[in-house]
Amino acid sequence: MLEYTLRRLGLMVLTLFGVSVAIFLLLRIVPGNIADILFDSAGLVDPAEKQKIIADLGLDQPLVTQYVRWIVGLAHGDLGYSYVSEKPVLDEILPRIPITARLAGLALLFAVCTGVPFGVISAVRQNTWLDYILRLFSLAFLSMPSFWLGLLVLMAFVNWFGILPIYDKAPQTWGALALMLGVPAATVGLRSSALIMRLTRSSMLEVLRQDYVRTARSKGLSEPAVTFIHALRNAVLPVITTIGIETAFLFGGLIVTETVFNIPGVARFLVEAIRWRDYPMVQNLVMFIAIIVVLVNLIVDLAYMFVDPRIRLRA
Amino acid sequence: MAAVLEVAGLTTVFHTRTGVVRAVQDVSFSVEAGETLAIVGESGCGKTMTALSLMRLIPTPPGQITAGTVRLAGTDLLGLSEAGMRKMRGSQIAMIFQEPMTALNPLLTIGRQIAEMVSLHENISRRAANARAVEMLQQVRIPAPERRAREYPHQMSGGMRQRAMIAMALACRPKVLIADEPTTALDVTIQAQVLDLIDDLRRELGTAVVLITHDLGVVAEVADRMIVMYAGRKVEDGRTKDLFADPCHPYLQGLLASVPRFGAAEGARLRDIPGIVPPLHDLPHGCAFAPRCACAVGACRDTVPPLEPKRPGHTAACWVT
Amino acid sequence: MNDALYYARRYPLGVAGVIILIVFVLTAVFANVVAPFDPLTTNAKASLAAPGSRYIIGADMMGRDMLSRMIHGARISLAVALGATCIGSGFGAMLGLASGYLGGWFDLITQRIAEIMQSLPLLVMALVITASLGPSLVNTIIAIAIPLIPNVARVIRANVLSLRELNYVEAARAVGMGRMRIALVHVLPNTLAPLIVLATAQLGSTILTEASLSFLGLGVPEPYPSWGRMLSESAAEYIRSAPWLVIFPGLAISLVVFGANLFGDALRDILDPRQGD
Numbered sequence: 001m002l003e004y005t006l007r008r009l010g011l012m013v014l015t016l017f018g019v020s021v022a023i024f025l026l027l028r029i030v031p032g033n034i035a036d037i038l039f040d041s042a043g044l045v046d047p048a049e050k051q052k053i054i055a056d057l058g059l060d061q062p063l064v065t066q067y068v069r070w071i072v073g074l075a076h077g078d079l080g081y082s083y084v085s086e087k088p089v090l091d092e093i094l095p096r097i098p099i100t101a102r103l104a105g106l107a108l109l110f111a112v113c114t115g116v117p118f119g120v121i122s123a124v125r126q127n128t129w130l131d132y133i134l135r136l137f138s139l140a141f142l143s144m145p146s147f148w149l150g151l152l153v154l155m156a157f158v159n160w161f162g163i164l165p166i167y168d169k170a171p172q173t174w175g176a177l178a179l180m181l182g183v184p185a186a187t188v189g190l191r192s193s194a195l196i197m198r199l200t201r202s203s204m205l206e207v208l209r210q211d212y213v214r215t216a217r218s219k220g221l222s223e224p225a226v227t228f229i230h231a232l233r234n235a236v237l238p239v240i241t242t243i244g245i246e247t248a249f250l251f252g253g254l255i256v257t258e259t260v261f262n263i264p265g266v267a268r269f270l271v272e273a274i275r276w277r278d279y280p281m282v283q284n285l286v287m288f289i290a291i292i293v294v295l296v297n298l299i300v301d302l303a304y305m306f307v308d309p310r311i312r313l314r315a
Numbered sequence: 316m317a318a319v320l321e322v323a324g325l326t327t328v329f330h331t332r333t334g335v336v337r338a339v340q341d342v343s344f345s346v347e348a349g350e351t352l353a354i355v356g357e358s359g360c361g362k363t364m365t366a367l368s369l370m371r372l373i374p375t376p377p378g379q380i381t382a383g384t385v386r387l388a389g390t391d392l393l394g395l396s397e398a399g400m401r402k403m404r405g406s407q408i409a410m411i412f413q414e415p416m417t418a419l420n421p422l423l424t425i426g427r428q429i430a431e432m433v434s435l436h437e438n439i440s441r442r443a444a445n446a447r448a449v450e451m452l453q454q455v456r457i458p459a460p461e462r463r464a465r466e467y468p469h470q471m472s473g474g475m476r477q478r479a480m481i482a483m484a485l486a487c488r489p490k491v492l493i494a495d496e497p498t499t500a501l502d503v504t505i506q507a508q509v510l511d512l513i514d515d516l517r518r519e520l521g522t523a524v525v526l527i528t529h530d531l532g533v534v535a536e537v538a539d540r541m542i543v544m545y546a547g548r549k550v551e552d553g554r555t556k557d558l559f560a561d562p563c564h565p566y567l568q569g570l571l572a573s574v575p576r577f578g579a580a581e582g583a584r585l586r587d588i589p590g591i592v593p594p595l596h597d598l599p600h601g602c603a604f605a606p607r608c609a610c611a612v613g614a615c616r617d618t619v620p621p622l623e624p625k626r627p628g629h630t631a632a633c634w635v636t
Numbered sequence: 637m638n639d640a641l642y643y644a645r646r647y648p649l650g651v652a653g654v655i656i657l658i659v660f661v662l663t664a665v666f667a668n669v670v671a672p673f674d675p676l677t678t679n680a681k682a683s684l685a686a687p688g689s690r691y692i693i694g695a696d697m698m699g700r701d702m703l704s705r706m707i708h709g710a711r712i713s714l715a716v717a718l719g720a721t722c723i724g725s726g727f728g729a730m731l732g733l734a735s736g737y738l739g740g741w742f743d744l745i746t747q748r749i750a751e752i753m754q755s756l757p758l759l760v761m762a763l764v765i766t767a768s769l770g771p772s773l774v775n776t777i778i779a780i781a782i783p784l785i786p787n788v789a790r791v792i793r794a795n796v797l798s799l800r801e802l803n804y805v806e807a808a809r810a811v812g813m814g815r816m817r818i819a820l821v822h823v824l825p826n827t828l829a830p831l832i833v834l835a836t837a838q839l840g841s842t843i844l845t846e847a848s849l850s851f852l853g854l855g856v857p858e859p860y861p862s863w864g865r866m867l868s869e870s871a872a873e874y875i876r877s878a879p880w881l882v883i884f885p886g887l888a889i890s891l892v893v894f895g896a897n898l899f900g901d902a903l904r905d906i907l908d909p910r911q912g913d
Contacts, residue, residue: 011751018752026768136649139901143840143894145847148867148886155875155882211417217372219432219483220404229431233422252759256848270760271852274767286764290755297755309467310421 001305001312008301012294019290020074024067027279070283080280084273089284093266100254100265106185107250108243111192116236118193119200123235124227126205135201138194146253150187150260157183167263184261188253192246199242204235240304244297251289318345319523320369320408320491325383327361327368330376334596338364338378340547346491346540349517351524353538353555355531355570359592361547362527366493369525370410371400388490406436409484413496415476419468425452426464429483436487451482455512474505478512485516492517495527510537531574535559543567546603547595549622553629563631565608602634610635643906650902656895664710673701675708675861684878694880696866702880705861706888712862713892716777716846717839723781724842725835728788733827735789736796737819743793750786758783762845763854771857780845784838791834795827829907836903840896847889863889 054060058069073079079089122134141149157163167180207213208231216230251267258268266285273281305311327339339361346352354362367373368380371392385392387407392400412418420428429448434441445464452460455478468476477497484492494513498506514537517524526538534541534555541558543551543566551564562568569588590607599605605615614620614634622632644651663670672692679699687694693702735743753761765779799805800823808818849855850864858865866885874881 014748015751015755018748019755022752023764026764029768139897140890140894143844143897144890145844145851145864145867145886145893147848147851148882148889151867151875151882151886155879158876159879211412211414212420214372215412215418215480216420218370218404218410220401220406220435221431222398222401230420230423234420237422248754248757251757252845252848255759255763256851259852271763271854274763274854277767282764282767286756286760289757289760293757294755308422310469313467313470 004305005302008298012298015294016287016291019294020071020287021067023283023286023290024063024070027283028063074284074287079284082273082281083278084276084281089280092281093269093285093288096264096266096269099263100258100267102181103185103188103258103263103265104247104250104254106181107189107192107254108246110186110189111196111246111250114189115193115196116200116239119197119239120204120227120232120235122197122201123204123208124223134197138197141190141194142198144191145256146188146191147256147260149190150184150257153183153187154260167261180261184257184263187261188250188257191253192250195249196239196242196246199239200235203238204231207231207235210234237304237308240300240307243300244293247296248293251293317347319348319388320525321345321384321386322369323384323386325365325368325385326381327364327373327378328381329378331596336595337547337598338595339368342383342542342544342547342549344542344549344552346523346525348490348523349521350540351514351517351526351538353526353528353534353541354544355528355534355541356544357529357592359595360544361595362529362544363495364547365544366410366495366525366527369491369493370404370408372410402436405432405484405489406487407489408491408493409487409489410493410495411477411480411484411497414500415473415480416468416500418480419476421468424465424467425471425479429464429479429486432483432486447486448482451486452479454485454516455479455482457482472505473501474509477501477505477509481509481512481516485520485522488520489522491523491525493525493527496529497526498533499528499530506533513537531570543570546593546598548603548619548632550604550633551629551631552622553626557626557629561626561629563625563629563636564604564633565610565636566604567631569607602632643902647902647905649898650906653895653898653900653902656891657899660710660892660895661714663707664714667708667711671701671704671707673704675700675705676859684874684881686878687880693884694878696881700861702866702884705866706863706885709861709863709866709885709888710892712773712856712860713843713846713889715773716780716856717842717896719777720780720784720842720846721835721838723777724784724838725788725831727781728785729792729827729831731785732789732792733796733819733824736793737800737815737823746789747793750789753783753786756783758841759845759848762849763852766849766854771854773856773860776846776849776855779849780842784842787838788831788834791830792827795830796823799823799826833900833904833907836896836900839900840893843889843893843896 058066061069070080077090079093081087082089082092085092118134118138122131125131154164163179212234213226213231216226221229254265254267255271257263258265259271262268266288270282270285270289272278273285322345323343325339325342326337329336329338342361342365344352344354354365356362364373364378369385369392371380373380380393383393387403390403392403392408395403419425423431426445426448429451430441430444433439433447434444437444439447449460449464452463457463457475457478463471463475463479468479471479477500481497492513497513498509501509510533513524513526516522526533528534538555540553541555542549543558543564545566551558551562551567558567559571562571566588569586572586573588575585588607593599593603593606599616601614601616601618602608602611602620605611608615612635618634620632620634622630625631625636677700679695681699683697683699684695691701691703693706695701696705731746735746756764761783762779765782766775769775769779805818805822808822813821846855846862847864847867850862851868853865853868855864856862863885867882
């Protein structure tokens, strides 16, 4: 158990190392030097100014030195300075994290609370009109782009209720808070919910075919007891393992949803940083996202060990 | 002694894409308390479907029991409501399955799964139900039953799991135990132990046992009476001893000839039955065995032979013998 | 033929998906013929014209006909969907086949790389790649194809690993068939079904990713009329004044992706019933 945890931690560090190298190199195969871009966009003409920019950014150093400098800084919490705002990167990122975290947490909660029950209903009522409708809706939601769904929601609110669920730094009422967080969270969560529903359904169908479900029926248990005591637990396990994937999936939705709803979170900030070619910011933001995904995966795997006795008691 | 389980004219069909599959057709038999009846046949002959029909566990749709009665101590199970049938399952008629690996829930402890059966059918406290679970594990000769009750299925060997299944099935003292190939998935040495266990418990508790198997060796060892099924129909019925000594249906004759025996003349060859079991959705008009039968005559291909007494207490469905 | 009819009756939704996809492909191919206007010609007088007899679903800010832009936009979606799916699935399948079949250090390294790639959300990776390559149609296709590779490689690898254990592969090995020959004759054809299923399942997600990238202004650049960019940020300003600018491009994306998903689901049920959602 401890050994497994340690091995997983080791692998995690290895993966993150790989991610950091990949991001680092990816952002340095840009056609045209970053210095050129900054130089042009600043409207400068003096070549000495350009040399100064290059030296300031450490771009005259070999790649390895640049990489090591970044990683050492990362370990000390020194992420460098934004090209755009010239503030420390960390100061820019930190205040945005809780905004995105709340949104993501709410969205995931919404997705699980709707996806799992509907998936179970759909499986138990397989091949009935209810099943068809649920499946059709989940597929429809998965086919809509998140940002379009967000725009439709905005449109509905504006036209029907005359209000805009726009981000407010300090919402005055609970209603305002629910509106500004709940609506975007449900919008992002809807697609995850559809995904979870489909996963739960197929997992549940698989479990309902198992021998132990027949055994449970042969004991004289009622259908609800068979479903909830014997089938559901087994069916939810594989769904838990996909929460890591869910988080990554959710993040894609957050990027566009934060943009649509104008929420100053981490996800939208990444797009802004890319557009402004603020490379220190992009590099660190992507690294941050990778750390989150990898951490969630680790936590899910460890949690899974506790839930499934077959793994917990193997040692 | 009166029969505790009486099955008459049981017919179960499945509606599939290729047509109606008659999995069980007009099957009748009875079992007395404390008796072991074996249902014998090749895979696909309808043995398991017969067993699931008795429990009313046929998946519906596509399956459906279309005719017959199943009387358990006088009550017709097929006439009960679903709720009424649930009360019977486990408490009056219980079943153990072929695969002890997959027939137990991997996420619940053995003790919990047995206790669940007890508290479902008897009005007793959780603690008493747990105590009964341990007691049952002891009765099926599992060492250290208190500890084993707290373990999960994956922590046990196959034989141990099948014992736990038996403990669960017998926890409410059912009148009838259906054992569907209970030893097929086990090692040979474990097979004998499990069969002995079922036999001992039958004697101790007076349970009627319906043993479903394709293994004639097992039948010879434990069954008082046997019925032979072929392509969904019963083709022969009688005391095990009589059927082994003097099989009337060419199918059983063929089955017995294909089993190796001790003391057979040296150089004697085992015989096989040519051909394969016909598909159940496309059975021949007459006797389903006729296409594989060496002694088939014209009548065999036209009309299904009725079951008729051939010897005292011994019936078979064959036009020739 | 009989089989096709049987499946058509059995999977009516799959048929609906195929019809949607056929209409989509025909629209893209014959865009020049079908579109009533040139998608790029601006007309100041028609700025934000409401749907009517001339502009059936309205005109955008620059007075360009929305319907014509959407018809031409189908080309972008089709190019991206086909391009990214083919590149991603092709490379993924080759890597998966090699790493499942060769095993050893090659497998170990590709597995680690796949893990590294999968620790980034698809859209984030596509964003970073487009940012680094610069915006163009080809770069967008590449940026969407690369994140697909590890997924495909993993599924194909798992498939190859289970195939290796099968009796007929063992038998081929036993009679002395060469490794390369076994891989090509016995293993490759049997990975085709899951590969086709996976590729179809990804058609929809490539279209969605392209739309998201273009929506964020980092996808296919002007002058190509991309559905995603037609909805780009400024569209939020039109939700009150010109809702047709928001509704129709999104509807087009959703419908095509829905068609692809319906088809993909039916195909999975037919070809590979074991592969879960």
